[in-house]
Amino acid sequence: MSDVGANRGLFVVATPARSVCDENARALEKHQLLRFIALGTRRGTAGVPPERTRLNPRIGLAAYASWKIFSPFRAESFRFGLSPWFDRWVLRQLTPGDHVISSYGHANASFAFARRHGGKTFLDGGNSHPDNFWEVLSEEHRRWDCPHPPISRRAYERSRAMLGEVDYVLSPSSYVTNSFLSRGFKPAQMLQNIYPVNLSNFSPATGPRPRDRPLTLINTGGLSLRKGSPYLLEAFRLIRQKHPTARLILIQSVRDDMRDVLSRFRDLPIEWSPTLPHPALAELLRSADVFILPSIEEGLARTVLEAIACGLPVIVTPNTGANDFVQPGLGGEVVPIRDPRAIADAVLKWADKILTPGWQPRVLIDTKSLAFESFERNFLAQLRQLGLA
Numbered sequence: 001m002s003d004v005g006a007n008r009g010l011f012v013v014a015t016p017a018r019s020v021c022d023e024n025a026r027a028l029e030k031h032q033l034l035r036f037i038a039l040g041t042r043r044g045t046a047g048v049p050p051e052r053t054r055l056n057p058r059i060g061l062a063a064y065a066s067w068k069i070f071s072p073f074r075a076e077s078f079r080f081g082l083s084p085w086f087d088r089w090v091l092r093q094l095t096p097g098d099h100v101i102s103s104y105g106h107a108n109a110s111f112a113f114a115r116r117h118g119g120k121t122f123l124d125g126g127n128s129h130p131d132n133f134w135e136v137l138s139e140e141h142r143r144w145d146c147p148h149p150p151i152s153r154r155a156y157e158r159s160r161a162m163l164g165e166v167d168y169v170l171s172p173s174s175y176v177t178n179s180f181l182s183r184g185f186k187p188a189q190m191l192q193n194i195y196p197v198n199l200s201n202f203s204p205a206t207g208p209r210p211r212d213r214p215l216t217l218i219n220t221g222g223l224s225l226r227k228g229s230p231y232l233l234e235a236f237r238l239i240r241q242k243h244p245t246a247r248l249i250l251i252q253s254v255r256d257d258m259r260d261v262l263s264r265f266r267d268l269p270i271e272w273s274p275t276l277p278h279p280a281l282a283e284l285l286r287s288a289d290v291f292i293l294p295s296i297e298e299g300l301a302r303t304v305l306e307a308i309a310c311g312l313p314v315i316v317t318p319n320t321g322a323n324d325f326v327q328p329g330l331g332g333e334v335v336p337i338r339d340p341r342a343i344a345d346a347v348l349k350w351a352d353k354i355l356t357p358g359w360q361p362r363v364l365i366d367t368k369s370l371a372f373e374s375f376e377r378n379f380l381a382q383l384r385q386l387g388l389a
Contacts, residue, residue: 009033009388014090014102014110016040016059016082020195021124022048024101024170027376033389035098038090040082054093059086072256073148080105080155099388101170104130105158111165120388123162124193125169126299128179128319130159133297136319140225140296143338146257150226168386172300173321191382196375197305201278204311204361205286214245215351218288218312220281221303222253228294228317228337229258233265235292235343240268242348247271249288285310289354290347295320296337305370308332311361313354315346331364 012035013025021037026047028034036052037045040059044050059082066078083106090110094100096117100110103124111121127133137150149156169185170193171177177190217236223229236248249271254262273284285291291307291314304322307314314332316323323334333346353359368374383389 009097009099010035011099011101012036012038012090012094012110012114014038014086014100014107015124016063016079016086016106018045019103019124020126020172020193021101021103022046023196023372023375024122024124024193024379026372027379030376031380031389033383035095036093038086038093040086056086056089059089077152077155080152080158083108083155083158105155105162108158108162108165111162115165115167120167120386121165122168122170122191123166125171125176125180128176128297128299129183129185130156130163131183132179136297137226141257144225144230144257144261146225148257150257174324175319175321176299192378194370194375194378195300195302196372197302197370198278199306199309199367199370201282202285202306202309203282204363209289209354209359209361211357213287213289214247215239215243215290215355216247216249216288217290217292217347218249218285218307219292219303220251220285220306221293221301222255223250223258223262224255225257225261226255226295226297228296230261230264231294231338231340231343232292233262233268234340235294235347236268237265238340238344239347239351243351249273249284251275281306282310285312288312290315290350291332292343292347293317293320293322294335294337294339294343298322305365308365309363309367311363313350315343315350325365327364331362 011028011033013021015021022045025034025037029048034052036054037048038054040056042057044053063079066075087107087109091113094113097119098114099119100114101122114121134156168189168191169180171190172194221227240246252272252274285307291312293301293304294317296319298320300321304314304316317337318334319337326332326334328334335342335346380389
């Protein structure tokens with residue numbers, strides 16, 4: 001009984017791969033509330049000592065091999081197939097009274113054990129409710145004749161089955177929160193969990209905008225149906241009707257579901273950039289005028305926050321999560337999903353301002369509110385309100 005008493009009220013963080021849950025573990029560790037973090041990797045996470053780190057590198061090795069062997073969709077499906085293995089491994093290490101934090105479908109049995117033995121369970125809501133995720137993206141895949149579903153059906157069903165064992169959802173955005181509230185979760189179950197984002201490298205350009213630079217649009221995320229990439233490209237075609245020299249900068253990261261669709265836009269002069277480290281990425285953002293991300297489904301798009309920190313107006317949808325940080329008319333615009341005309345109109349509205357001599361980018365975000373310290377205070381304050389800290 002003494003071992004149970006010593007562990008009662010402590011937290012176990014369990015995800016196969018590195019994720020935002022690492023930040024929750026760091027915060028818990030600083031307040032002596034972490035029993036251990038379980039990862040399917042070779043290395044632990046910064047801020048958590050080895051004695052409170054449990055690693056299963058075989059799971060990570062299997063996932064890594066799948067990326068080398070299979071297509072991205074099959075590799076992702078294989079990775080989700082490893083979740084029961086990871087779950088059983090975590091379950092063997094739990095003790096009565098443990099609270100458990102995990103993400104969709106990775107710890108179903110562990111969640112059930114925690115609730116039966118006096119613990120609470122916390123779901124990392126990195127995406128919207130599984131039913132919302134499945135419905136909106138399945139529709140998108142049908143629209144573009146994509147041959148496979150947004151994720152494997154097994155992953156969807158396992159994520160959905162986990163919901164019956166969830167006490168609280170850690171939500172990064174109003175979009176995620178509303179998707180759960182509309183499907184029966186109660187407001188008291190929704191905890192704010194806005195990811196900490198290191199914006200130290202991201203700041204506006206110091207000099208005036210070059211007069212000879214054509215209107216330059218940018219998206220620094222990957223291209224996929226989920227990110228609304230076809231609508232971005234369609235909008236760019238519309239924008240070039242008024243600004244024939246307009247540029248579009250994209251990152252060379254294209255998911256399987258977007259490859260065939262991309263061939264429909266061969267006529268567009270896209271400028272491709274490799275994936276870049278943060279200092280170079282910030283320089284690339286400062287070379288552009290407007291950031292566009294018309295996502296169909298997203299928990300919280302960090303790329304949008306990086307663009308805002310660089311002073312760019314951003315054009316986003318209500319489904320990016322990052323729309324919570326956009327002041328329409330001041331820092332950008334929020335447009336409906338699947339609407340290239342609305343995207344183009346928003347860009348053209350901002351182009352009139354940007355191309356006016358004397359235009360100066362403005363940072364309309366409190367970068368300190370996205371620092372780890374703010375995340376930690378908010379997370380621990382909510383745990384105290386629940387009587388768990």
